[in-house]
Amino acid sequence: MGINIEPPVELNHLLLPKSSELVPVEEHIQDKEGLVQPEIYTFDFENEDYRRFILFNLGRLAVRTREAAAERAKSYRGFTLGVTAVAIDMEASRLGIFTEGNVKNDKNDPTNCGELNTEIPIVEFYRMERIAAFFIAATSNVEKIKEVNQVPARTLHPCKNCGIALKRSREVDNETLLLSFGKVIDIAQFMTVKEYNALYATFRKTGNVKDYKDPQAYKLRTDDDEGAFLAESYSRSVRRQSIGGGEFHGDKKRVQKRNQELADTITRESIHFR
Numbered sequence: 001m002g003i004n005i006e007p008p009v010e011l012n013h014l015l016l017p018k019s020s021e022l023v024p025v026e027e028h029i030q031d032k033e034g035l036v037q038p039e040i041y042t043f044d045f046e047n048e049d050y051r052r053f054i055l056f057n058l059g060r061l062a063v064r065t066r067e068a069a070a071e072r073a074k075s076y077r078g079f080t081l082g083v084t085a086v087a088i089d090m091e092a093s094r095l096g097i098f099t100e101g102n103v104k105n106d107k108n109d110p111t112n113c114g115e116l117n118t119e120i121p122i123v124e125f126y127r128m129e130r131i132a133a134f135f136i137a138a139t140s141n142v143e144k145i146k147e148v149n150q151v152p153a154r155t156l157h158p159c160k161n162c163g164i165a166l167k168r169s170r171e172v173d174n175e176t177l178l179l180s181f182g183k184v185i186d187i188a189q190f191m192t193v194k195e196y197n198a199l200y201a202t203f204r205k206t207g208n209v210k211d212y213k214d215p216q217a218y219k220l221r222t223d224d225d226e227g228a229f230l231a232e233s234y235s236r237s238v239r240r241q242s243i244g245g246g247e248f249h250g251d252k253k254r255v256q257k258r259n260q261e262l263a264d265t266i267t268r269e270s271i272h273f274r
């Protein structure tokens with residue numbers, strides 16, 4: 001299991017893509033509900049590999065997703081998750097990063113899954129062609145994960161309803177990546193939608209846990225300099241946020257303090273998949 005790119009090997013061979021010079025074509029603005037607008041970049045699909053872009057920015061996107069769980073998700077029972085969808089529009093040379101959380105204010109409310117909350121602007125407002133990847137950051141607590149998906153997975157995968165929505169979505173295909181992380185991104189699992197469908201197909205028919213085999217999980221380590229490129233992408237993101245990227249909203253002092261904490265983490269440590 002896992003995506004056909006094995007992260008530990010493939011990531012080590014990544015070179016700094018030209019995409020690192022990407023600049024947002026739209027200003028970061030907050031809408032009236034205080035949510036940050038998506039980041040839309042121009043992207044040269046003919047000369048750049050968007051999958052490489054995603055892997056290169058894995059650390060940054062995982063952290064961003066984790067932050068969304070903490071800041072944007074709302075759950076009456078404290079079960080929060082963040083989702084970042086990376087959407088592409090090759091026709092218009094655009095790549096967009098959309099981050100949301102799940103929202104469920106009351107037991108009797110319908111569940112607004114993070115995956116679906118990211119998909120709404122992608123489909124209805126930004127009209128992107130395709131969703132290349134979903135980052136999901138929720139929890140590494142297996143008991144909590146069982147409450148949602150009834151299986152002892154080590155990270156939270158899309159729920160049954162999301163699975164149906166993924167199948168129906170015109171923007172999602174078999175190759176769309178699902179990258180799921182624990183809440184403190186200490187652990188990660190990777191699969192394509194095709195692999196996700198295969199993983200849950202039998203279990204969701206039989207309800208028998210024996211029909212579920214948890215995919216390989218990667219440990220995120222913080223003491224190995226082979227992961228320096230991840231740290232670099234992470235720290236570039238910190239710098240961008242420090243100069244007012246708008247990714248984090250709220251109290252400016254708090255934002256500066258957190259940026260400093262993130263920057264300190266980066267200079268002391270790097271991140272590596274194991």
Ligand SMILES: [Zn+2]
Pocket residue numbers: 113114115158159160161162163
């Ligand atoms: Zn869901």
